[in-house]
Amino acid sequence: MPNPIFCAIDTGDLEHARDLVSAVGPHVGGIKLGLEFWNAFGRKGVETIVEASSGKSLFLDLKLHDIPNTVGGAVRALEDLPVDILTVHASGGEAMMRAARAAAPERTKVVAVTVLTSLSDEDLTALGTDGGVDAQVERLALLTRRAGLDGIVCSPQEVAARSAAWPDGLFVVPGIRPHGADMGDQKRALTPQEALDAGASVLVIGRPITKADNPGEAAEAIAAQMK
Numbered sequence: 001m002p003n004p005i006f007c008a009i010d011t012g013d014l015e016h017a018r019d020l021v022s023a024v025g026p027h028v029g030g031i032k033l034g035l036e037f038w039n040a041f042g043r044k045g046v047e048t049i050v051e052a053s054s055g056k057s058l059f060l061d062l063k064l065h066d067i068p069n070t071v072g073g074a075v076r077a078l079e080d081l082p083v084d085i086l087t088v089h090a091s092g093g094e095a096m097m098r099a100a101r102a103a104a105p106e107r108t109k110v111v112a113v114t115v116l117t118s119l120s121d122e123d124l125t126a127l128g129t130d131g132g133v134d135a136q137v138e139r140l141a142l143l144t145r146r147a148g149l150d151g152i153v154c155s156p157q158e159v160a161a162r163s164a165a166w167p168d169g170l171f172v173v174p175g176i177r178p179h180g181a182d183m184g185d186q187k188r189a190l191t192p193q194e195a196l197d198a199g200a201s202v203l204v205i206g207r208p209i210t211k212a213d214n215p216g217e218a219a220e221a222i223a224a225q226m227k
């Protein structure tokens with residue numbers, strides 16, 4: 001099995017991002033660049049990291065959420081970047097997700113964020129969604145599959161049920177915390193091995209690696225802990 005760890009490089013410091021990529025590169029399967037990095041450095045920054053990571057898979061986490069025409073155009077505008085995984089928000093709806101899939105090149109897996117891992121049942125109620133996280137993840141996963149996307153982003157706590165229901169789906173799972181690690185703003189987290197055992201295809205891990213005293217060693221230790 002290929003290394004499932006994608007390290008989230010969430011920083012607005014390009015030099016630091018490059019150093020992190022060099023340090024963790026040998027121990028991870030891919031690099032995730034998200035909104036902080038994208039807003040700071042855009043496509044030039046992405047190209048810099050692609051070069052520094054020498055062929056690692058690239059996950060561009062832009063969490064697109066707009067009307068279908070705009071999202072389709074935004075995805076087409078990424079055409080010349082070597083993106084392996086791209087995110088949209090499932091709550092943008094089926095037509096928006098279809099537009100994203102139609103605009104993306106075949107090599108790019110388009111996955112939809114269901115319920116952010118920083119949200120709890122209570123947060124969903126406050127947003128006007130009753131019934132809890134599990135039910136909402138299930139609803140959005142069904143919609144995502146119907147829209148022809150490649151998979152979903154969900155927490156490790158929902159991934160067992162969702163991966164059983166969608167055997168060839170891609171399950172991107174953030175909210176990963178090794179034993180004893182600081183939760184930060186994550187509310188629905190499990191350990192890397194628990195997430196893998198539950199059916200995760202990709203483990204998104206940021207701060208437990210990037211904020212460690214030695215990010216390379218932290219990534220190596222997490223990779224070694226997994227069977």
Ligand SMILES: O=C(O)c1cc(=O)[nH]c(=O)n1[C@@H]1O[C@H](COP(=O)(O)O)[C@@H](O)[C@H]1O
Nearest residue numbers: 008034061115116117153174204205206207
């Ligand atoms: O789409 C994501 O990657 C994502 C979705 C989600 O529900 N929760 C979530 O934490 N993420 C991302 O996963 C990474 C988690 O980082 P850490 O909490 O530092 O491990 C961040 O880059 C988040 O943007």
